[in-house]
Amino acid sequence: MAQRKPYHHGNLREVLLESALQLIAEEGPAGFTLRELARRAGVSHNAPYRHFRDRDELMAAVAAQGFRELKQAMLRASRSGSDAIDRLKRAGLAYIRFALNRPQHFSAMFESPTRVQTDYPDAAAASEEAFSTLVTFVKNCQEEQRFPAGDTREFAMLAWSMVHGVAKLATTGRLRHRSTVEILKFAELVIDNSLPTGR
Amino acid sequence: MAQRKPYHHGNLREVLLESALQLIAEEGPAGFTLRELARRAGVSHNAPYRHFRDRDELMAAVAAQGFRELKQAMLRASRSGSDAIDRLKRAGLAYIRFALNRPQHFSAMFESPTRVQTDYPDAAAASEEAFSTLVTFVKNCQEEQRFPAGDTREFAMLAWSMVHGVAKLATTGRLRHRSTVEILKFAELVIDNSLPTGR
């Protein structure tokens, strides 16, 4: 179950995951093939099947890793926040920054069919954990009386929708080819505009 | 250039586009193949190449058609609005309703690689037109003094990000398997929360 040290290659599993990211980066999520992965790792076209049941499972593993990194990025960014609202905002910006810096991961996480999420418990758990992190930030805002009371998850989904929309449009090149800095500035506008400060 | 009436089959081009939607609906955007399309249309595996240069071009055609329908849906929905803000809001809800009712189109429009958008002028134009429609709604809000003055396109992108985020999360099954009605209610919450009524 857990990845023990590989025997012949060294650490095929990790190398495959890394190569997958590179390939996705180079040719998009559709342009990553198991055989090309094997080629880059210098193993036969069948070796990957010892570590992943099929292509989808490898994709799910990439997505799971992405969700874990996303969670860490949000936690890290929030630490420098002055209050709950500021921490939530910084986490949101970190979400978008993650999407911009790791578009490969981001597309693997969200462009794969729905059932990949449900069929692979690891990916589903990582996804849920990332969302829970967001829920916690929102709850803190409510506890500090900066947010109206009410369904915490509902507010969290609202916040999620915001940043996800910006991230998706940005990573698919729909926000007028801008620089990362400009996009993050725009993201700040979006976040500030939708925080219920005046409610 | 323009699709004239097909000779042998009858109207292969249209049938292919329809079948593509069905296939995308059944097995996701990745599970649609030119050969399966041909099979369903009862023609040889090569016939589609007379109407589309390759798989991507067919995909782009599906996307273009989707953008046109999206535009129409927004215009239709906005008609019953009482003022500019209300019309914008109804257009936004129509956007999300479109994504929920036509997930096949929606994924074809936004899950394909960026270059598909730029390489196929028809799809790019349809996309731009849909966005322009949104810009017009925002501009009307500004003219009615319901929105602060400023960069109209910036506000339009903000509105777009909002509804796109909800639509994307909803169609990828991340908003807790809800009914369409519940999702639209949530969408209303999101939209109301971010309209700059209090600014």
Next chain:
DNA sequence: TTACAATGTGGCCATTGACCACATTAGAAA
């Protein structure tokens, strides 16, 4: 030392996208 299970290999097959040369037929030109 031996046995076993984890890991990697080559062979194989159906499917796919894409190209080719060739057949058919609609519709303009005669």
Next chain:
DNA sequence: TTTCTAATGTGGTCAATGGCCACATTGTAA
């Protein structure tokens, strides 16, 4: 009406892919 050309559809073919098989290799534990 007949002819001819270009649009449309067909079968053949190729390389690449995902996935399965039996078999080979090797770390590790008995």
